Amino acid sequence: VIVLQLSSRTKMNTINWLISRIQEEKLLGGAELLCKLAYVSHKDGVILLIGGTLERLLHGAEEKELVKQYKDGTLKPFLYHDRNNFHDFKNKKQLFLTSGECLQLIKHDLDNLRARQEKHVPEVPYAKLYPGKNILNTLATSGLLVQMYPLHNFEELETLKEVWYGKVQVFSQPINAVRNYFGESIALYFSFLGFFTLSLFYRSIFSLILYFLTDKTFNGNMLMAIINIVWSTIFLECWKRKSNKMAFQWGMLHRVEEFEEPRKGFEGPLGINPVTGKKEPIRLPGEWRSLNFIHSFLFVSFSLLVSVLMMLAYLWAKTLAEKYCAIHRNTQSYVIAVLPNVGYAIGVIILNRTYLKLARVFTEWENHRLASTHEYHLVAKLLLFYFFNNFGLLFYAAFYMQDFTEVSEDVATQLITYQILDQIMKSIVPYWINKRKLKKLKQSSETRGGPVLQHVLIEGGLDAYKGLIDDYLEMFLMFGYMMFFSSIFPLASVCCFLNSITEIQLSALKLCDNFQRPFPVPASNIGIWQLAFKCFVILAIIVNCAFLGMSAEFQAVFGDYTGIHLIILVFTFEHLIMGFVTLIEHLIPDVPKNIEIQLKKFEYESRQALKCEKLQQTYIKDNQKLFSSAQRRERQI
Template identity: 45%
Template sequence: MSPIPAPLTQGSGKMQSVWTVSDSDGTPFTPLVVLELASDTNEEAIKWLLSRIRDKEQNGGAELLVEQLLSGGDGGEKGNPNVFLVGSTLRRLLHGAEDVGLFKEFNDGSMRGFTYSNRDNFRDFQDDGEGFLSVAECQYIIKHELDTLRAKDEANVPGYPKAKLYPGKSIIRRLQSKSILIQVFPLHDKEELKRLSFSWYKKVKLSFQPLDVIRHYFGEGLALYFGFLEYFTLAMLPMALIGIPYYLWDWEDYDKYVLFAVFNLVWSTVFLEAWKRSSASLAYGWGTLSRKKAFEEPRAGFHGVLGFNPVTGREEPVYPNSRRQLRIYLVSVPFVVLCLYLAFCIMMVYFDMEVWALALYELEPSFWTGLFLFVPSIIYAVVIEVLNLLYRYAAEFLTDWENHRLESSYQNHLVLKVLVFNFFNCFASLFYIAFVMQDMVLLRQSLATLLITSQILNQIMEAFLPYWLQRRRNKRAHRRLKRALAGERPQELPLPQQVQLEADMCTYLGTFDDYLEQFLLFGYVSLFSCVYPLAAVLVVLNNITEVYSDAFKMCHVFKRPFADPASNIGVWQLAFETMSVIAVVTNCGLIGLAPQVKAYFPDSDTQLILLVVCVEVMYTARLSCTRCGMLDCKGLPLESVRG
């Protein structure tokens, strides 16, 4: 079997890899993934793990190539000796591509699931398949093979009697939970990363992001996030352009928002429907739209007694669904309700502070007491961010404890917990002001303060802090490496030093927080921007900064994440669509509260309420018909599907 050659990059020819190592049997390979064990790991455990990684697939091994990284220290400092480089032969990767259901372009132009036996009929497969798989795809395949390493008849990890194992238990997960395995991460390719950085964020330009190149380097999941971020920002430009003159027109008259509310509810719906079409087009071109997983593998963190899966015919952990449901409804749900009650109490304290600030201003009107009117909203905005952060950790702990079998189920329950609390925590006060107090002046002030304060905090945490940490880390690393490298540039670092630099980088935890931030910004704009039209302007400015800061972090702050072959934005699509439905109801309610509308029903609030409800029902029904009649479930026009 031949070692994996350097793959092809997107439109840039062959990637020249300067690093090659050899396996214990002398087979040379390009290192793609790094395994770092604790420095004091038992030798018996190391030998056992390496043997399982190298063992044949039919024997329950991963059949990968692995070799220890030598000379891990730099500048006279002694590094961790238990760092291992993982690669693979090309044939093993091609078989792995079939196992994970990778889609590639067929000779007739269609996208089909790759099969090794039919490999010569795929368009980009030439000779022995050199360059057929991207580096990101190779790293994803290696991760899949490592994750599917399961214990056989071992009772515990060799050398660690307390690290219990049972047949079917994930080896990698057990080693990580016992702090034997510190981290697993894919290596960056410095030359390809340099080209990506230059075309992505190093020059300010009025053009679209290089989504195909991002996808090629980081995978479809991250490329779809940046595609959504770009699409969302462009979709808000009309809102921002209309919002500026609208704000200047009625900045002293808070009741002239009816037209903007009508535009708002139409925009929030059209934007999401258009995004589904764009997302489907991207996924089709990348070969993930039709990708199917025959059977989703159990999560690495899923545990239970060993049982038999009647579908796959394999042994795997089994956990009673009834016990999981008891944990959800007797523990998780009451905890979420308790947190919502706590958020409600904090909201009422905020309103008491607003009353106090207003009374102080009315008692002695001045510039300084006028500033105090904004203090309660600023404090409340900071408290909201802190509560959201604390609740996030609690939600992750509870979802882990519920022991979901599939990663998709785990993500759905986690997203639901986080969204319910974040929605209530961020928007409950605005709903109370709008529909209970019916104070549009306070609503505009609160929305502006919450939005501006949250964006300032997010920019500090997501842009300035990572940039400062990266500069500090680079200076420290260059001081350590100066004696060993004699002034060589970072891109010319030897492999051991490059691995050490990447091992010290922060770990990217996925797109969850990024989508959550955009979800909340979408809520601020779609729900109440009619009373504060500058909301869209602020979000556009925030997202432009977000594109560049996120791109910089992905390239130079975080370790390279493993590719995620996603076909859409997942459960977040449903979350945004739910928010758009709430936005329709909210904007119709605000229209009903407008003095211009109330003037048509001076003697009957009942008629006004019935009219607003009818408009909401008709609009929602029309939206449902449009979705069912024009689109299939993936967002593609039915005509193209039939064709």
Template identity: 40%
Template sequence: MVILQIHIIHVSLLLVCVELSWPFAAGMMQWEPAVDSSSSGFIPRVVLELASNTKEEAAAWLLSRIRDPQRNGGAELLVEQLGPGVGAQEKDNPNLFLVGASWPRLLSGAEDVGLFKEYSDGSMRGFTCANKHNFKHFKGEGDGFLSMSECQYIIKHELDTLRAKEETHVPGYTQAKLYPGKSIIRRLQSKGILIQMFPLHDKEDLKRLSFSWYKKVKLSLQPLDEIKHYYGEGQALYFGFLEYFTFALVPMAFIGVPYYLFDWEDYDKYVVFAVFNMIWCTVILELWKRRSASLAYHWGTLSRKKAFEEPRPGFHGVLGFNPVTGREEPLYPNVKRQLRIYLVSLPFVLLCLYFSLYIMMIYFLMEGWALSVHDENPTFWTGLLLFIPSIIYAVVIEVMNLIYRYAAEFLTDWENHRLESSFQNHLVLKVLVFNFFNCFASLFYIAFIMQDMALLRHSLATLLITSQILNQIMEAFLPYWLQRRRNKKMVRKVLKRRIFEDKVLPLPEQVRLEADMSMYLGTFDDYLELFLLFGYVSLFSCVYPLAAVLVVLNNITEVYSDAFKMCHVFKRPFADPAANIGVWQLAFEAMSVIAVVTNCALIGMSPQVKGYFPDSETQLILWTVAIEHGLLAFKFILTFLIPDVPKYIQIKLARLEFESLEALKKKKMEASEVSKKIQ
């Protein structure tokens, strides 16, 4: 059985590697540079696609607002309409616009968004145009001081903060209401006038990144700096955490293999491994905080102040004034939102949990039936029958998780949260609660109600392997197959037009090809998968030590498949200047607390420990609870003893704060002396 399980994972890994050797788009064509900057000075960085039936007055108004100087309330950006290209068809959307910016505008935008760059003394400081020559690597105009992703993020920020002045509605659309201070881009998105806004890929940078990331087999770390340079800090932190989690699993996998082999039939000798589990899940999360802080400081996001959040595009309410900004915007009573949460969303989540519990009981009935059939007639086929209920249950779990995800998104959107961060936090909470219960309820029932360690090992192995195979199919093979078919169709269309002879794709076709690619929906599903895998390993791997081995193999395939999807399946996402993994850090820490309690309970149930309390089960329970509380206390003490930020970074941040205060005092003194001279 063990050999079969590992063989399945190895086959999955081999198939992914074979799939990754077929870069359907990048291998068939190359992209010419967007525009020769030396000839036109305009470098397109962001694409805006309006609906094909957008009224001309609306498009003209939007373009004028984008081009207007900042002093007139515009974004002061460069924008050109995408030409039809050679061989254009009538059904091609003509409303594609390329947005760029002059170098001085990008520098002023970098100061506006609070971009941190490396100073001449090696520290990371907020960029200012006044001190631009004191920053490392700044040489002059267009010198690469700002990466492509940073330029695109600046342009997106300027577009997002483009606000209505005295307009009452979008020209040509009386139903698209506007008011002073309303974000124009968000209104166009909510009304379906603006279909999408995405940054363009850069052929040369993408080619270099692809080669160093996944196109060569190597035993080295991921190029996190290059990933950050091309995709931004949010993506780089996800891949950094995936890499860190994989390496953190290696000691557990190294111990788990001999532990599993020597204790194949003895399901009760798991005390030592359970103790290791408790220490491991605490230490790795604390060390990750330090690793995350080091990366964030190196990338300039650790001390970066978060910008004031604008309302979500779908947020609605009665028009009023924001007490913080003083601008007009929709206002929605928090009482109504809370009523929706507690009277609708919460009962729905509880109902889903009950349904999940009902499905779990059906699974146990199927498990009992399969066991009875095997006991009556123990043959090879009835032995295989024992795995069928767990496989079916694992498939049902994945389907239920997928359906519930859509329902949770609908409910969270209906709750009408003003901020995107609030929306994400409530969505994560809903999804985590259901996924945790749906995936682990049966294992808790087997472990602590049935107290059947053999069945627990069997169920955990089947659920883990089946879920990994399904995830590889849903997240890797199916998207690759669908996207390859669509992109091959697009390539055939381009070839029929005969618009290039040397396999260099012109700009119009590059933009249209990228516009048809799938939109990248963020790292939510990726973190959720890692969260569940972390749960399988930290909660019950003491009874199935090979869990860590399987998760390591899964993570290796995840690195390559995610890298391939980012480079060739999805549109390029905008950079996300994150300083950490956000709410997912709290989710993993909560799982580690549950892991301590679970492993203590498993230790208390082991025959070795029960042997010390032959006459008093109550005393055993009291001792188990006392040890569990002591370990939790030790865990929280360890959290305080291990600083989240390394000492050398703390010193640099303190020095920077001191210098800022001294500079402020100096400015005040100079201003005071000037005022005295004037008097």
């Protein structure tokens, strides 16, 4: 189910050594997987097919403590010796593990394939090894491992495509089927996107009513600002509850968090982990890393400077366009009037995509030891830049120029331009390019081997899936436009709703047809993005309270107050809103009561099982001591 594509310059001794290490028993340091040399070519390189027997995968499920449904309906960690008592194991033995779980288990064994006493990869003296070093990572950095990717299961994929985007369905997605095929991380993203879209539907109806019933300049700001705060808080709290419920059903919520192993791309000397006692790459205590972070800080600062320069160029172009339109009153003047706005929106999109690629390179260069730390630093860089690049000009117009008509026009232009261009660049153009690429790949692979090999070569020619960061960033921006500026431009929520509908369909199409199948990633929530959205809500409370203080309604009610008293009043109102948000968070529990009871029951049973295991070990030790003493007395007699 997994393909390893090696470089055409890989020697046969190296190939045989790698195959033997993959097939070797785990007790001897191997992966204990099936491995077959499928194809050798000067053009395509060397193709190895990796799989696993059902017995090996079941043992791997026990090692990884995969949680499965027991015969009594409860969820329990899988135990190989008790396998027949798990739900549907006897009847559907081959379907007991989902295809996503099989991929996850096999990849875990491959990622933990480490060197023993080898000094270097056979026939490759520059690919240095030491005991415990990751073999596949060494092959990748030395240029021998070209790519590693899982194969699509076409029968399962076609079934998923038919129920997912084969027919138009706005608020219903086969999330469990997506999880079984692509893993929990991708399933949680689409569930979050679907929940966001459904919430926007009700929000958009109210926004349309408010838009047509009130004056289009700035009236209705007070009501919309309050709705922004209440809606965002309830939305995030209800999502946490929904995600915990799904994670529990998938057996992810009460899985014991295993000790995080070093990231595959981490480069460091072999050492002893002080917590687990295992041999693994470590970071030396006195290692100097500040230089890397200084470079990253300079990179972020330079990127922000470029964004500021683009903002200044837009203001200059806007001034020239206004002067031209004041003199010339014709059709051409209307086109020139909107050109700076459209040009700025396009520039923002280009900077966003360029920065994303560069941020990945700089974060990889920082050489973080853990995957969670790596993701945290990458997302932190992205959020800082994306926030400033996308919203900086709008905040400047709102708070410094206090031109809300200008803000409304800019938000509308940026949202519409961003949605159209982003969907074209992210989905439509790649889909069209992929169709042409697939046609060429099928034509070129028809003369090379049977259908299995053709399948392997076609999928190997597709682009690798880059992950969910780009998709989360788009949702993050839509959330920001709506939360910060829908009180000024009420139709922002309608634009975000329409974008989310198309995003579900196009993202599903892109995932199934445009890229190689991604490796499933286990997850119990959306991770750092939950915190990012939470921070956005807090910031949105401050911004909306500031807009509230500047609104016509607020000024009409509290017009007699002086400047400082007005600021104190807004500040007090903001604190009251913060207290209200905290109250809502406490009123809506993160975990439903029935699931909380089952979690406590699961924890109790785990403790009882551990206690029985310890008693059993003590009993065995006592019996061994009695047996040894009896043997000594017998020898004495």
